[in-house]
Amino acid sequence: MAQIALIAPAATVIPIITGRGKQQKLSYAARRNKVSLASLVPSWRLERVPRLALSNNNNSGDDRKTSVVVKVSEGGAISLPHGWSAQKEEEEDQISEGLKKMKGSNNRFFTVGLVAAWYSSNIGVLLLNKYLLSNYGFKYPIFLTMCHMTACSLFSYVAIAWMKVVPLQTLRSKVQFFKISALSLVFCVSVVFGNISLRYLPVSFNQAIGATTPFFTAVFAYLMTFKREAWLTYLTLVPVVTGVIIASGGEPSFHLFGFIICVAATAARALKSVLQGILLASEGEKLNSMNLLLYMAPMAVVFLLPATLIMEENVVGITLALARDDSKIIWYLLFNSSLAYFVNLTNFLVTKHTSALTLQVLGNAKGAVAVVVSILIFRNPVSVTGMMGYSLTVFGVILYSEAKKRSK
Template identity: 55%
Template sequence: MAVVLGNVALRFIPVSFSEAIGATTPAWTAVIAFLLLNTIESAVVYATLLPVILGIVMAVGGEPSFHVVGLFAAFASTACRALKSVLQGVLLSTDEDRMDALNLLHWMSIVAVIVLLPTALLLEPGLAADLQKESYVFHAGLLFNSMLAYFVNLTNFLVTRHTSALTLQVLGNAKGVLMVIISIALFHNEVSVIGMLGYAIAVFGVATYAYAKQTTKPSAR
């Protein structure tokens, strides 16, 4: 659902806007970890999430390419991604039946195929014929994209296992900044001054969070 909703969002809003909304994932992750696992971060860590949220609110308010469907799809995708990270953290850290990164990726891949294959056949019955019409460049790009997705998931699991789900999402915001820059350079989508200021504030929140996590530890309720 995180991937599907993220793709839906990209049909209506530019990559830079989608990445800006995705920067709120740490806040979603902190809330979900609190509700499901009773994990309580220090007050300082929670406070560092406020600039991230404020920056995204400013970015949304100053976004010229605003679209309601894209906005809700992006936020729903972000919430699903946060929930996924928390659940992955549980599977990778539970002492009784801890999984390693490759094992988790293996089982997730099987579930993904079971869910997506019949869905694709139902919604896109002519998919195989359409793919045959595409050039070798398209197929090469599709294969390369799949390989990148594999390594992204694998490294995400490794980071989650050795740190935490919340740290993974905050580090992901650094990627978001790069995505915004590349998006603007490639697609030339308009970004307002307020939007850029919002991105900058969000980045500041990421930096302060990283410092706070180094000096504090979460506790259980």
């Protein structure tokens, strides 16, 4: 789009008269004696007008307010006031292009940084959970989950109420409150079961089972909403399930109880996503992920507190006793809990700054990265059969994502 730039005294009143006789008057305090008329002349008019720089030949140094009239006809002719000459200006184009490139580069760096933070927090909290529950010997997964939810409650309030990361969305009714409570309960089950499974299974096998989430999502969506997918979508779930069966047969550290609990955690995760779509389907009840966490996390603490006291008796006293012998346990819990919130924050930001397709691809790759990193850190034995099974599962998930995208 062509523009008109006017070099004028420091303060200028510029009436613009179009070919149809309409007149606009705007006053500009020009920086460096330069006034841009891009916002004054209608865009349909600018398309016909060549880019010009109009320079004032009056060098008297008078900075008083002056009045200049520029007429733009429908054919694109310009009537210049007396004492003003026209010349081509290319420097402004170069500056504009440079600023656009710089902005695009900064956006790319910001997005890459977000993805790196998302990967680091996701894999970090997973590996730290495994270390605490299995290697370190802190055998209290419910209490650990309650620490996570407590941190999410505090940080969510700070981020939304004080820092205004996103606008606060209020609950509109008791019905909406009970719906979110149900989601919070299912969410608690998925997280607690996932943490319990880490006591018995290596992270690599845990991630292989977790990759079957699309299978359970499709099953629950059909059972609860009678929603049917295209036959090709269901067909892509075959390698997803087959890969886990193969990986289970070739897993050197296979544990039946851990396997069952991990499958239950994966199913609960899928059930939560389906329930969220059903319970918060109306426009008035929809919440973004940050606000949903703000309400779900405190409810989760309420659910987890009695479970902790009953099933993990005297866990607080045991933790304090451990801290007297090794103070690092307190820092582990604080850092792990903070990281659990950071997972949700970065997930929201990555979702906001990338496309849905990019998020799917990044999510699939994240599981594979977590498997490799966990094997390098914990040195758990893996078999060729197990890796082939996991690879088949990931391949099935990619096919499933493609099939869902085409069906839409």
